[in-house]
Amino acid sequence: MGPVIRSTYRLHFVLLWLMDIQSILETDILQAINELYPGQSDDVQLSPTKKEFEGQYTFVTFPYTKKLRQAPAQIGQTIGAWLVENSAIVSAFNVVQGFLNISIADSAWVEVLNDIAANSAFGTLAQKGESVMVEFSSPNTNKPLHLGHLRNNFLGDSVSRILTANGYDVVKTCIVNDRGIHICKSMLAYQMFGTDASGRAETPESSGMKGDHLIGKYYVLFDKAYKGQIEDMVALGTPKEEAEKTAPLMLEVQQMLRLWEQGDPETKALWSQLNAWVYEGFAVTYKNIGVSFDKTYYESNTYLLGKEIVEEGIQKGVFFRKDDGSVWIDLTEEGLDQKLVMRSDGTSVYMTQDLGTTELKFQDFQSDRQIWVVGNEQDYHFNVLFAIMRQLGRSYANKLYHLSYGMVDLPTGKMKSREGTVVDADDLIQETVDAASTAADDAAKGKLDGFSQDEKKALFQMLGLGALKYYLLKVDPQKRMQFNPAESVDLHGNTGPYIQYVHARIKSILRKAAEMNVILDGAVTATQLDEVEQQLVFLLSQYPQRVIDSGAAYSPSYIAQYAYELAKTFNQFYDKLSILKEMDMVKLHVRLVLSNAVGETIRKAMGLLGIEVPEKM
RNA sequence: GGUCUUGUAGUUCAACGGAUAGAAUAAGCGUUUCCUAAACGCUUGAUACGGGUUCGAUUCCCGUCGAGACUACCA
Numbered sequence: 129m130g131p132v133i134r135s136t137y138r139l140h141f142v143l144l145w146l147m148d149i150q151s152i153l154e155t156d157i158l159q160a161i162n163e164l165y166p167g168q169s170d171d172v173q174l175s176p177t178k179k180e181f182e183g184q185y186t187f188v189t190f191p192y193t194k195k196l197r198q199a200p201a202q203i204g205q206t207i208g209a210w211l212v213e214n215s216a217i218v219s220a221f222n223v224v225q226g227f228l229n230i231s232i233a234d235s236a237w238v239e240v241l242n243d244i245a246a247n248s249a250f251g252t253l254a255q256k257g258e259s260v261m262v263e264f265s266s267p268n269t270n271k272p273l274h275l276g277h278l279r280n281n282f283l284g285d286s287v288s289r290i291l292t293a294n295g296y297d298v299v300k301t302c303i304v305n306d307r308g309i310h311i312c313k314s315m316l317a318y319q320m321f322g323t324d325a326s327g328r329a330e331t332p333e334s335s336g337m338k339g340d341h342l343i344g345k346y347y348v349l350f351d352k353a354y355k356g357q358i359e360d361m362v363a364l365g366t367p368k369e370e371a372e373k374t375a376p377l378m379l380e381v382q383q384m385l386r387l388w389e390q391g392d393p394e395t396k397a398l399w400s401q402l403n404a405w406v407y408e409g410f411a412v413t414y415k416n417i418g419v420s421f422d423k424t425y426y427e428s429n430t431y432l433l434g435k436e437i438v439e440e441g442i443q444k445g446v447f448f449r450k451d452d453g454s455v456w457i458d459l460t461e462e463g464l465d466q467k468l469v470m471r472s473d474g475t476s477v478y479m480t481q482d483l484g485t486t487e488l489k490f491q492d493f494q495s496d497r498q499i500w501v502v503g504n505e506q507d508y509h510f511n512v513l514f515a516i517m518r519q520l521g522r523s524y525a526n527k528l529y530h531l532s533y534g535m536v537d538l539p540t541g542k543m544k545s546r547e548g549t550v551v552d553a554d555d556l557i558q559e560t561v562d563a564a565s566t567a568a569d570d571a572a573k574g575k576l577d578g579f580s581q582d583e584k585k586a587l588f589q590m591l592g593l594g595a596l597k598y599y600l601l602k603v604d605p606q607k608r609m610q611f612n613p614a615e616s617v618d619l620h621g622n623t624g625p626y627i628q629y630v631h632a633r634i635k636s637i638l639r640k641a642a643e644m645n646v647i648l649d650g651a652v653t654a655t656q657l658d659e660v661e662q663q664l665v666f667l668l669s670q671y672p673q674r675v676i677d678s679g680a681a682y683s684p685s686y687i688a689q690y691a692y693e694l695a696k697t698f699n700q701f702y703d704k705l706s707i708l709k710e711m712d713m714v715k716l717h718v719r720l721v722l723s724n725a726v727g728e729t730i731r732k733a734m735g736l737l738g739i740e741v742p743e744k745m
Numbered sequence: 746g747g748u749c750u751u752g753u754a755g756u757u758c759a760a761c762g763g764a765u766a767g768a769a770u771a772a773g774c775g776u777u778u779c780c781u782a783a784a785c786g787c788u789u790g791a792u793a794c795g796g797g798u799u800c801g802a803u804u805c806c807c808g809u810c811g812a813g814a815c816u817a818c819c820a
Contacts, residue, residue, distance in 0.1 A: 178764065188763060190800055227764060268820075308820055454818060463748075471818040478820050507749065508815050571783040603758065608813070610757065619783060621769045629783050636781055689759070703785045745783070
């Protein structure tokens with residue numbers, strides 16, 4: 129795939145000073161405690177005020193009752209009164225039970241809005257001068273991508289974007305598992321069934337299938353034939369376990385793997401041909417979902433590397449050799465088991481390869497941190513890998529992180545690729561795009577009349593993909609999630625297209641404003657805001673912190689939730705107040721600047737999820 | 746068996762140890778002479794069970810029960 133692109137050339141933003149209401153308020157409260165209760169200062173924790181109460185920030189007084197020797201309500205009253213008197217940004221307060229709810233002055237919110245509007249880099253944090261490598265996708269070349277891969281790809285892509293916004297230099301890598309028994313199964317089946325009666329071999333062109341789908345078909349064919357042989361053997365009295373090991377097809381496929389390892393030209397040629405078809409198919413899918421990598425590694429090039437590390441481990445006494453020649457590590461002291469790192473015949477296992485590629489990736493990029501986006505069924509594997517790296521004394525060993533995510537279940541149960549009960553990625557994307565197109569028939573009501581066929585196609589692609597990405601990313605990655613096909617193509621409620629719609633809506637208003645020659649330039653001068661306007665500015669001001677939080681937790685779901693909240697609040701604002709019909713120029717100005725800022729922030733937040741937003745829909 | 750993860754409305758998801766546990770969806774009812782109704786509003790419904798720590802527990806700890814993964818000289 130693509131060449132190595134190192135992100136050395138980055139803009140260094142001049143950080144504009146942004147009015148940070150929360151920090152100011154925390155400082156003011158701290159000062160209040162210092163003055164009112166000398167010698168009792170402590171950390172101040174603020175939380176957003178719940179909707180049913182007046183105010184934007186809440187200070188919880190309970191933790192201070194013992195220390196300050198006062199009742200919660202009294203502490204709240206005392207501090208609240210002090211703030212209204214002495215803080216430049218506090219306009220009012222109320223105390224409910226022990227909760228001090230603080231209202232911020234409209235003038236302060238207007239200042240915040242002006243800061244955000246003037247700062248085009250809002251939400252992009254200062255460069256940290258640290259690099260992070262994110263490895264994700266990492267497919268096998270014996271079958272096409274499925275739903276589970278989509279969660280992986282979207283997560284890895286989004287986390288990469290979020291870390292970039294956090295100021296890290298991110299390198300995206302993909303390790304293609306292009307060798308091993310699995311690909312040999314497809315190869316063998318292709319040899320057996322891939323030629324028609326007239327002797328022509330099937331190709332992607334002749335079959336009209338994408339390369340990855342074609343090879344996947346043969347993988348399934350192999351499994352069917354193999355299972356058939358096992359059944360026959362069991363029927364004739366062979367125990368099942370023995371049948372699985374000695375079925376002729378299994379022996380043949382193992383022979384093929386040996387031929388591959390010996391470099392047999394014919395086997396290698398077939399292998400190259402089938403893999404090339406698969407890569408062509410993958411490339412189409414990656415392009416379609418907007419995912420790319422800075423560097424792609426192939427296991428066929430790296431699988432031998434780990435053996436050097438195994439040798440090193442034996443020298444250092446980290447590994448030990450058993451009588452049969454196999455090499456192990458004993459991790460019982462770390463609460464793990466003994467683990468094989470090299471077979472008795474000297475060939476590598478999965479762990480051997482990962483030792484090698486981990487080292488190689490570090491040598492290539494010297495990243496300060498390495499992240500693997502891999503499903504949680506491999507938690508144990510990564511625990512072992514990291515433990516080995518620590519014991520080998522690798523300097524980077526404590527900067528390795530397994531971003532472990534839960535499986536995607538179907539309402540009908542678990543997906544099994546060998547049995548064909550998977551949701552194919554390409555099919556799924558097509559279905560959501562089609563659903564977006566169908567929905568437009570009764571929802572768009574002529575809004576798309578000016579669109580060409582190509583523009584419509586691009587829009588439906590954007591909406592369908594947006595629905596799918598949002599659906600998979602809004603859930604906490606760590607959690608196992610259920611995929612409901614009907615819900616995933618829904619465009620209403622807490623979905624990607626709902627948020628995309630708000631962006632289009634805002635753009636429409638701004639176009640009309642431009643036609644009316646309403647000028648957006650200059651600072652907003654309003655002194656009063658409506659409650660919902662205030663709420664929007666408050667939400668906007670939270671954006672940078674959300675970027676930080678989602679980066680720290682490696683969780684795009686924080687951004688997804690934020691984008692939805694912002695979009696929903698905008699719709700309420702839109703419904704409650706008129707914008708272009710507003711005759712008061714000062715109010716009109718606030719609402720346009722606010723709409724613009726919300727539109728931009730939605731675009732940025734969705735961008736972090738890898739979702740594009742339309743100008744019109 | 747051992748290790749790890751997980752259990753919240755009918756369903757799919759939220760909730761730095763904080764207030765009356767939020768959304769969406771499904772069902773029903775309303776809102777358009779006016780900026781995009783792919784929208785907005787209203788109504789119904791949940792923390793598996795039992796202890797403990799705490800001013801306060803969906804959240805932390807222990808136990809029971811349920812779900813899942815891993816525990817391969819497969820990758």
